[in-house]
Amino acid sequence: MSSNNRIKVGVIGAGAIATHCHIPAYQALPDVEVVAVADATPGRAQEVAGKFGIARAFTDYRDLLAVDGLKVVSICSPNAFHAEQTIAALEAGINVLCEKPMAIAYDDAVRMVDTAKRTGKLLMIGMTNRFREDIQAMRQYAVDGLLGEIYYMKAGWLRRSGIPGYGSWFTNKKLSGGGSLLDIGVHFLDMALWIAGFPKPLAVTGATFAKFGPSGKALGGWGADIFRTGKQVFDVDDLATAFIRLENGAVLTLEVSWAAHVGEFGENYLRFLGTEGGMETASRFDKHYSVRYYSERHDHQYDQQLQVSAGDKNHWVEIAHFIDCVKGSAEPLVTFEQSLTVAKVLDGIYRSAELGREVAL
Ligand SMILES: NC(=O)c1ccc[n+]([C@@H]2O[C@H](COP(=O)([O-])OP(=O)(O)OC[C@H]3O[C@@H](n4cnc5c(N)ncnc54)[C@H](O)[C@@H]3O)[C@@H](O)[C@H]2O)c1
Structure with missing residues (x-):
């Protein structure tokens, strides 16, 4: 598949779960390309981008959300940032797969769901x-x-x-x-x-x-x-x-x-x-x-x-499923109402x- 037709993915938070599961699981799919990674720790995104052959690396996740044509973002940052980053991604018109737990406060989870409903973008919590x-x-x-x-x-x-x-x-x-x-x-x-x-x-x-x-x-x-x-x-x-x-x-x-x-x-x-x-x-x-x-x-x-x-490949199955949801050939197995x-x-x-x-x- 030509690189233009691939589903463009960004990953926010480039720690253990991103590098052991999310990035390799996306990269295993033929019609998906991880085009950008962001991490708040200086140098970390660049290091991970180099290791996985990812074109763009950012310290501020908002720069990642501005990448042209981004269709999917995985939120793999510490729990406290899930709500803010999910909401910003949904507002930018991007579908979100957010790591568990959904948020650190119930009110934040409510705001995430409200935003997903309003924007019509997909939000699935990674209940792997x-x-x-x-x-x-x-x-x-x-x-x-x-x-x-x-x-x-x-x-x-x-x-x-x-x-x-x-x-x-x-x-x-x-x-x-x-x-x-x-x-x-x-x-x-x-x-x-x-x-x-x-x-x-x-x-x-x-x-x-x-x-x-x-x-x-x-x-x-x-x-x-x-x-x-x-x-x-x-x-x-x-x-x-x-x-x-x-x-x-x-x-x-x-x-x-x-x-x-x-x-x-x-x-x-x-x-x-x-x-x-x-x-x-x-x-x-x-x-x-x-x-x-x-x-x-x-x-x-x-x-x-x-x-x-x-x-032992649950993240791989989950991520392939989420991409199917983005393509419209599946409905999220984990609904945001259930996660709420x-x-x-x-x-x-x-x-x-x-x-x-x-x-x-
Ligand atoms: N589904 C599972 O089984 C599973 C397993 C492990 C972790 N997780 C979840 O994944 C998330 C990350 O966990 P981890 O084990 O990869 O942690 P980690 O500490 O290995 O990685 C977190 C990364 O996020 C970066 N970071 C910190 N603040 C940030 C911010 N504001 N914006 C962007 N990046 C930021 C850190 O520099 C670090 O590289 C957590 O929510 C955790 O609960 C899920």
Whole structure:
């Protein structure tokens, strides 16, 4: 395809997720060209542009938005900048794929959605786990009615030692908006609600803790080597839990940690209990197993194990899907209304934790 006909893409924030996933995933598509990259850290955009053969590099993201013919922008900057950059891109007539979490405040998420509606441009939040094979299979089981009425859900990801980027933006509330809940809780909340068909959340009781981060324990992960604030700030949660009541009478419990005294590799899981069947997927202590389904047939307990893996190319699938949406051959799998609901629940969990009581949503 001639370079003139390719869909022109820009990437804002040239850190880990941009260089490990977004840029290579766009570059793997034959009808797409990454034409510009922007990063607020001086020299970073130029370095990444050189490495990936990208023509234009900017320190100010607004210069990137002015590049002629730009159709798509990926927002891969720290959480605090998602709203401002998404809104500016939409206003410039550009479709936006924004990394999770959507924003650091619910009001910002509302403004992002309002702008997307008004401009008619696409806005999708990068809930990359929805593109996993096992999660897609679980969604299909629920859609096919194999669980009956889902009344109880439990979702969680407990890391033993995985505080990302200590002293970087990740652990600084002003830049991240929150810790483990916004970083990894958002994925499990989104997956659980999506598989269950997004029943409306009514109320939430949340609690958050910071028992490791403030003393510099349980460090690990990414981020710190690229964007330092200069100070070793840790003013976010390293464990969060919530009990969420849904309009259809179902409940969801959520637990996530960046750091906790759990087994060496931690664990992550999703469990759904319904009137016709139960279903779970989990990885524990480095043993990944696929989806299990539990039910009954002819008065006997009946179990199935699906041979599907989580896969490791979810960002590639997500980005190819977003490009299909831009071309008009697909509808966003992650709608902005769903992401707004997730943002509302996350906001509710933090409010409830602060007030020490249930809050209505
Ligand atoms: N979907 C996933 O599974 C997943 C995984 C990792 C990160 N993320 C998300 O991606 C985003 C980036 O995370 P990361 O791990 O790449 O972080 P990172 O620290 O590696 O990269 C962030 C980059 O943004 C740059 N930056 C800082 N302020 C900026 C600004 N105002 N404008 C433009 N660039 C700016 C920094 O210089 C840095 O290069 C976060 O929102 C994070 O939650 C998503």
